[in-house]
Amino acid sequence: MPKRPSRVCRREMVCYLEAFRNRKFQTVFGIALISALITQMQVEAWTYHYSNLKSYSWNASRRFCQAYYTDLVAIQNQNEIAYLNEFLPYYPEYYWIGIRKINNVWTWVGTNKTLTKESENWAENEPNNKRNDQDCVEIYIKRTSSPGKWNDEPCMKRKRALCYKASCEPFSCNQHGECIETIGNYTCSCYPGFYGPECEYVIECKELDLFPGNMRMTCNHPLGNFSYKSTCNFYCMEGHRLNGASTLECSASGEWTAEIPECSVIECPALKSPEKGHVNCLKENVHRSSCSFSCEEGFRLKGEKVVWCTASGAWTAPVPLCEAITCDPLESPAHGSSSCSSSLTEFQYNSRCSFQCAEGFVLKGAETTECDMSGTWTAPAPVCHAKQCQDLSAPIKGHMSCSHPFGNFTYQSSCHFTCEEGFVLHGPRALRCLETGSWTSPPPHCEAITCKPLLPPEEGTMTCVHPFGDSRYKSTCQFSCNEGFSLVGSDTLHCTISGHWTADRPTCQAIKCPPLIAPPQGMLQCSGAHGNLGYNSTCEFSCKRGLTLMGAQRLKCTASGSWTTPPPYCKAIKCPVLNDPEWGSRECSYNQGDSRDSSICYFTCNKGFVLRGSESVQCLTSGEWTAPPPTCEVVKCPELTLHKPMLMNCSHPWGNFSYESTCIFYCPEGQVLNSSPEIKCQAEGNWSKKMPTCQEKPLSVQKALAYFGGAVASVSTLAIGGSILALLRKRFRQKDDGKRPLSPQSVMGTPGVFTNVAFDSAS
Template sequence: MDVGTAVGLRSAGRTWTLGSRGICYLGIAAIAWVTRVEVGAWTYHYSDQGDYTWEQARNYCQTFFTDLVAIQNKQEIEFLNESLPFHGRYYWIGIRKLGGIWTWVGTRKALTKEAENWAVGEPNNRRSNQDCVEIYIKRQQESGKWNDEPCNRRKKALCYQASCQPFPCSQRGECVETIGSYRCECYPGFYGPECEDVVQCPKLEPKGVRMNCSHPYGDFSYNSTCVVGCQEGFERRGVGTLRCLASQRWSADTPTCTAISCPVLSTPDRGELNCSHLHGDFAFGSTCAFSCQTGFVLMGPESRECTVTGTWTGDAPRCQAISCPVLGAPDRGELNCSHLHGDFTFGSTCAFSCQTGFVLTGPESRECTAMGTWTGDAPRCKAISCPVLSAPDRGELNCSHLHGDFAFGSTCAFSCQTGFVLMGPESRECTVTGTWTGDAPRCQAISCPVLSAPYQGKLNCSHLHGDFTFGSTCAFSCQTGFVLMGPESRECTAMGTWTGDAPRCQAISCPVLSAPDRGELNCSHLHGDFTFGSTCAFSCQTGFVLTGPESRECTAMGTWTGGAPQCKAISCPVLSAPDRGELNCSHLHGDFAFGSTCAFSCQTGFVLMGPESRECTVTGTWTGDAPRCQAISCPVLEAPSRGQLSCSHVHGNFTYNSTCTFSCEEGFVQMGAEVLQCAATGNWTRRPPVCAEDGAVLKQVLAYSSGTALGVASLVLSGTLIALLVKRLSDREEKKKLLNPTSDLGSPGTFTNAAYNANL
C-alpha cells in the first residue's frame, strides 16, 4: 500500500480532520495501528510518496477515502494551502472537464463562478488536452490557485473523507460539506436543522362538495393532496385536485358545485312544447313534453329529460306530414312531382312520361291522399324491339338487354377468338326505330411478317388460316456442315408476331488449331475461323521435318481430318567416341539431331587427329570427318654397339608406353639404364645405355680422375667404385653386378656425362 493511503496505518501519510475544535493533524504513526476518532467533520488526506495520473489519483481516493477533494469556497482553499506540504508537481483535485463543462466529479455538479479559483490566464487548455485540474500548494506565485493540466501527468492525490452520513438531513434535504461540519439544504416544503419539520397549509372545509385527501407528512401539510368532487347532476367550478405547496398555500382556490345545465329546447315546427323545471330552467332534472298539429305525426320521443351529463335524453323530435310510399320513375321513363309539406307527403302530385323509344302504359299522374296512399296504379314504359343478332364466324357475341332481349337500348358487343381481329363495328345498339346501328362485323385471322429461309438453310411452313397468319408454323433446318442457331420452329401468335428469334445457320466449328512446335500454320476459312470447310496447311522451320499430314480439313462432324502433325528435328547418325578418346555432346532438339554439337578429346598419351568438334546440319550430316586418337611417338631406338635391344609396343612401334630392354655381349659392360619407356611427352624416360669393354672401364675412371670431372665424380665414386672395380676384376660375376646401371644415378629421361661415367 502506498504511503498515506489510509489513516491509522504505519506510514508517512498525512491526514487533517476539520472539527468543531479546529484542525487535528495526524502525523507519522509510531505504532502498527491507531484508533481513529470520529468527530463528524470533513477530513482531508493526501499521498506523499506516490505520484499518479488523474484517473489513478481518483481511484486511490475512492479506494481508501471518499473521492478527490471537492472545494466549495475560498476558505477551504486557504486552509489547504496553509496545511499541506509543498510538492514540486502539486496536487490533483476532483474537478474535470466533462462535455466541455468543468464538473465536480464527486457531486456531478458544475463549477460555479463563486467557487472558481483559476490562476491568471487559466484555464488555457493548451494543446487542447488539458481536461484535469491541479492546485498550487505553497507556490511562490499564485499559491492556492488552480491550473488545467493534461490528465496523464503524475501528481499527488488530494482526497477527502465525507462527514455526511449515508442518510443525512432526515432524507428531506441535501447534505453540504463545510469546513469542520456540514449543513442541510432542505428540499422545498421542509425546514429545520435536519429538515425534520414540514410546512402546514390552512385546513380545507368546503360545503356542498365531496372531498378525499391524502397526507404523506401530516394533516394538511406539505404535499397533502385533496380531490374535490360533486354530487350526480352537479358540476365543479374550479380545479378538482388541490395540493399543499412549499409556500404554505394551496395550489388553487376551493371549488363549488352547481346544477348541470342542458341546452334550451324550442318548439318543433307544426308542434307544441310543455316543460317542468326542478333546479332551474333547462337544468338537471327538467322534463319537456312534445305534441303535433292535426295532419302531422310526431317523429321522435314524446318527452325529453335533462341528464347528469348536461344532455337531453333522446333526439330532438319533429312534426312531419304523413308520407306516402316514395314513387320512382318507370324504367326508361320520367317522374315530375310537386310537394307541399315534403317529398312524397300528403298533397304531393306526380306526373309520368317515357323516354324516346318507350311507350307509357297506365295513368299519367297520381296524388298522395290523407291515408298515406297514392291514387291509381303504377304506370310503366315498354321498350321497342329490334331483330335478333348472331355471332360472326370465329367470333363471339355478348349482349346486354336493359328492357328485354334485343329491344330498344340493347347493346351487343362483338369479339373474335384468339388470333383473329374484328373487321367492322365492335358493338351495335338497338335504336328507337327498331333497327341496329352499323353493319354486321366479321373475324379475320391476324397476319405475321413473311418469313424466309436462313442463309445455308431451309424453310418448311404449314398454314391453318392463310399464308403466314395466326396458327401458321414454320420449321427451319440447315445444310450439311451447318448447325441451326435459334429455335427449330416458329409460330405466328395472336399478337401478329412470331415466337422466338430468327434462327441462323452457323458453320460447325472445329477446335482451333495451332502451329506445331518449330512449325507454321496457314489456314483458309470459308465460313468462319476454324469452321466447316476450313483448310489448314502445316510446314516446319529449317532443320525440322514434318511428321503427319501436310494439311487438315474441318469436317461436318466438327472434327479435323488426320492427326496433329509434328515438326521433328532432322537426325544425324549417332556418333561414338574415338578409340582412346572421349565424346561430350549438347543436344538442342533431341539426341544427335539438328543443332546437336559434339566435342572430342583424347586420353593421356594420345593426340587428336581431326576436328575437335562436329555439328549436326540441316542435311542430317555432321560437319567435318570423324577424328581419331593417335598414340604419341618417341624417337626410334637402336641396339647399342656390342649389345642387343628387345622392345614391346602396346600402341605401335616406339609409341606411348612402349618399353625397350637393353643387354650387352660377353666381355662388355652395360653403361646406363637397362629399361627405357616412351612417356606421354614423346620422350624416353632415360638416355639409351652403351656397352663398354671391362678393361676400358678402369682406364676411363683413372683418366677422368686427373681431369676437372674428377672433382665431382671421384668424390662420390672414388672409394666405393674403385673397390668394386678391383673386386670385379677378380670375380667376373661381381663385376657384372657392379657395372649394372641403377635408378639413382640420374632422373628419368636424363643422361649426363657425369652419370654415364659413374656407371662406368
C-alpha cells in the first residue's frame, strides 16, 4: 500500500489566493486554477483536492498535484473508494488517479510499487487495451454502472486531476516503523525491536555484569544500554582460553544470542633432559614459565638454550640435542702436503695438523692448526701460492700473449710480444717467470716508422699532429692558404707504414675574380699586385659629362673570388618631379617625368593669389633643383574698422578681408547710408568702393522698403541678423499706420552667412 508524507493545509483556498497576489503562483495551471473554484474534501489530516472548471492530460494533472499537494491520489481500500464516490461531484470526463503502465506493468507512480492482484479495482472487461496507448487510469465517480471502478485510457485525454495530501511525514513513527495511511489519520507498523504508538520505545535485554577475574568485556549500545542491537565482546587475559561465544547481541525478542563465556588457564606439556645433557625449569609449565638446557663436556647444544611457555600452550621451541664436538675435515693444499694427529674421517676435539709447500711455491696461512671446543679449527687450512713475478703489460702499439699455469705472472708464466703495423719491436720477443720470482730479461718496446720532415707552403700554413713522434707513422699534416689564395694539391698528408707521405707537399696560388668591362658612356681602369684580376685588385669606374654613376665607383677583388659589389652603370641626371602649386600652375622646358640636367620650370598663380618663392627653378648636375617650389597665397585687403553706430556683416571665402571677401553695411533706426551698402575685396588687394557712413535723416516706410529692397536684391545670398530684424519690425510698426508689418524674409530675402557683425551699444 503506498505511503504518503503528512503535511496538512486546512486553508488551501486562502493559501492559493494569497500566493497569487504575491506572484508565487507561476505554473502552467496558475491562471486557469485561480480563475476556477478549487474544491477540496478534507478528512482531518489526509485531504483530497480537485479543480472544478478545467481538465488536463494525465502528465499535466500529475505535475499539478506534485506542485501543490503530494501526488495523484493512490487508492488504498474499498472504504476510500466509497468515500470518494460519495463526496466527489460528477463530471462526464471523470478523474485521473496515480496508476500508469510503466514497462508494460501497472505501477503506483507515487511509490513506484507494482499494482498487486488483490488491490486491483478494474471495471468489468477492463483494462481492455483497445489501443496500445491506453497507459493511464481513470476512476468512475457517480457513474450509473461500475461507480468507483477503474478504466485504462490514453494519457493525452483531458480529465479532472484528483490529488491527495498525505498525513505521513519523513519522521513519522520515529523512523522505526512503516507509516500506513488511514482516512483522517495514520498508523505505525513498528520494525522488529521497537514498540509503542509511534514506535518510540526499544526492546531491552537483561543487563550483563562480570565478576572480577580473568575476563574482560566491551559493549556497544547504539539504541540504549543493553537494548535491541546492543553487542558485547568478551576477551580472556593472556594465558587463558575463552570457552563459549566471544560476541553476544541483544535480539528483537529481548534475549541475548548466547550465554556469557568463561576463561580457563592454559598449560604447556612437561619437558625431558636431552641425552648427554641437562634441563632446568622455573615454576610450573604455565604461561611465561621457562626451561634452560646444557650439555656435558665434549658435547655442544643443537637447538634453543632456553624455551618459554606461550599463551597458546606450546613451548617456543622443541627440546634441543647434545652432539659430540668435531671439526670439518682438512685436505692437503695444492702443490703441498699435510700431517695430522687423527684419522682423516674424524677430526675430533684436540686434533692437530701441520702443512708444507713444494719448490717454486710459498705457504700462505698458519703452518699448524687445532680443533677447539667450538668445533672449529684455530686457523684455516693454508694454501700454497706460486711465487709472483712483476706484472707485465703490452708495449704501446704492441701486443702481449701470455700463459699462466699457476696464476697471473707467477712461477712458470711465459709471455710473447709483437708490434702493431707501422711499429718495430726493440728487445726480446719472449719472457719467462723463474722460481726466484723474476723474469728472464727486461720487457721490450715498440717504436713508430719515420717519414721525411715537411715544410709549410709559401703564402700558406701547416698544422701537424704527431701521435708517435715528429714525422713518424700516422703523423698527419693539414695545409691551408692565406686569405686570397687557394690550395693546389692535397690539403692533408699522412705518414704511411712504408715511411713515405701519401702525396707531395701542396702549393698556394692567388684567387682571381671574373673579368670586368666598362659601362656604356663610361670608362674602367684596374690595377693589382697579383694581376689585374687577382686577389686585392681594384677597378675604378667613371661616366661622361651629363651622366651620373649608378653603383659603387670602386670595386675590389675579394678572397671569395668575387667583386665587392656588382659593376655600376651610367644614367642621365634627373631631378625630382614637381607638382603645380595649389591655386596656381607651372610650365616646364621638359616632358613630364624627364627632368634632366639644365631643365627649367616656370610658376604662376591664379587671379587673386600672389607667388611666394622663386618664379623659376633649374635642374642641377647634382640632381637637385636650384630652389624649393614656390606657393600661391591669397591677396589681402586692408582690414575694415567699423565706426558706431553703423553695423556690418561680411563673408570671407578665402580668409578674413582677403580676395572676394564681401561686406554689407546697415544703419540703425532713423539713419541712412550715404553710399552703396556693399564693398568687395578685389584681386589687386583694394576694396571696390569706400566704406559708407550713416547720416541722420528720417525715412518713410515706403522709402525704407524701397531702399532695403534694393540692397537685398544685390546680396540675395546674405541674410539679416536677429537684432537687425528686431529694429526693422519696430520701425515698421511706427510708420505703417496700423498695417500688418512685413516679415524679415520679405524685406531681406534668403538668409546667408555673416561674420564680424557689430552693434551700437546705445541702440
